[in-house]
Amino acid sequence: MARTPTALLSPADQERRRALRTMKGVALGALLLMALLFVVAFALQSTYPGMAYVRAFAEGGMVGALADWFAVTALFRHPLGIPIPHTAIIPNRKDEIGRTLGEFVETNFLSGEIVRTKLEATHIAERLGAWLRTPAHAERVATEGAAMAAGVLRALSDDDVREVIEDLAREHLIEPEWGPPAGAWLTRVIGSGAHHGAVDLAVDSILGWLEVNYAAFEGLVSRRLPAWLPRMAARLVDDTVYREAVTFMLAMQADPQHSARIAIDDYLTRLADNLQHDPETIGKLEDAKSRIFDSPRVRELAGEAWNTAKTGLLKALEDPASGLRVRAKAALEEVGERLTKDPSLQHRVDEWVTNAAVFLVDRYRHDIASIITETVERWDPDETTEKIELMVGRDLQYIRLNGTFVGALAGLVIFTIAHALLG
Known part of the structure; x- marks a missing residue:
């Protein structure tokens, strides 16, 4: 996927790209750490039996890290460039995502009651x-x-x-x-x-x-x-x-x-x-x-x-x-x-503005939400993927990081239970 040159990005997007790269490096570092622990523990477990637990810990961490890397990557592109089914979800389903986003905004934000509550407090x-x-x-x-x-x-x-x-x-x-x-x-x-x-x-x-x-x-x-x-x-x-x-x-x-x-x-x-x-x-x-x-x-x-x-x-x-x-x-x-x-005048004006806004939202909310759908449909798939990845990609890297440590703990627990029961 072609990347937008940094100079063409807004300052906010440039900062998001830097944060995303940093978190990708952290997640990759966690995987490499688990791989290094695995190699060391695997080599020493015959001499130091306790290293088998370290090996199980690192082995589970690598599995968790790789599984979550695949899951996160599959949202935005084909992992390793291999066209595996149900990967590159965002670029392949861009228009459907736009429609879903428009429906979500229309249902959860362009609601008369939500607008009324906000305006009454303003x-x-x-x-x-x-x-x-x-x-x-x-x-x-x-x-x-x-x-x-x-x-x-x-x-x-x-x-x-x-x-x-x-x-x-x-x-x-x-x-x-x-x-x-x-x-x-x-x-x-x-x-x-x-x-x-x-x-x-x-x-x-x-x-x-x-x-x-x-x-x-x-x-x-x-x-x-x-x-x-x-x-x-x-x-x-x-x-x-x-x-x-x-x-x-x-x-x-x-x-x-x-x-x-x-x-x-x-x-x-x-x-x-x-x-x-x-x-x-x-x-x-x-x-x-x-x-x-x-x-x-x-x-x-x-x-x-x-x-x-x-x-x-x-x-x-x-x-x-x-x-x-x-x-x-x-x-x-x-x-x-x-x-x-004049509190009474304030009340009348607030009421009128609120009622007018609620009327407009209820009557035209579908037309307003369609702007989102039509805008996303006009976007290039690569551009859409990059925009979404810049917005949520950094948080998704935490999933990779968490998956690494959760997998490591799971591997350690499974090995410990198996060793206790089976010897």
Whole structure:
């Protein structure tokens, strides 16, 4: 396998390569030490019978060292260049490893509950407030936001915008109001607990499927493990995954206050609140809607309003001294000040950010995880092997080292027992 020149590696990878070479030298040194002990003990055991124990110790150490060397090497390449079956596992199964890694990240990291737990402990609003109340930071946000808004405005087609405005207005404003009734209906559903039946049905359905589909978990993880692992160990992994899934669903079924159920209730409650509006505001919007859309000049007025608004906005966005920019900067500083001092506002912002992040993760986690899979698929097999070896190879050398001494002790114990029993 061709090695990447050291000069092309990052400083961190260069350090990992040095550490890997050092540990390989240590593991090889342990093997050579056992070989030297074996030679000496073998030559002297006829003169000094006690050296037979040293010979057994060294012999077991060599066997353990060679066995673990083969196992570790087989992950990354063919031992001694010989194409033995089930060796060079990583380069031969690169794409499958990428898919497995993507699935692992999606399942264990891109989870709504994991993201929620992390964000709830981060205190995002307080940190954001401390950053925003600095004038330089507020100015920077206002400047960047103005540049982005101006770019979007210039990219829009006036005719398309007018059509979109009219279509959206007719679809969502002329029709009878539906936000408050929908929010009120959902509030009543949540208040009566009627939605719990749907949650119970979903939990029962999943548990029923798990009970009759144990076979679906056979090989789910174990088939991705190295072939040299014992079948018992591989099956234990599959059994553990299945038991954990069943345990989680049983806990959710038995506990009305389970965290997953509470999360569902919280989400539905927030959805109901968002669907409802202030009655006075609703009335004003309804009056304005009626006045505007009862006029035959709707399209003309929409076009004039858009052109005027666009011209005024572009001018204000491009002028650092404009009232819009100045007020935006002041507003950002004020928001930062409030975020650092108002616990209730902090709570609302943290909740909103957390819910938005959980929604995005739950909806797009597969697409996010696919980046890993597609990236690994584009890697060269040799490059993939080297990247993985640099990350975990040093730790794997400890396996070789441990195998040397465990094998030595095993050889000594076996020889001692055999000598005691058989003479």
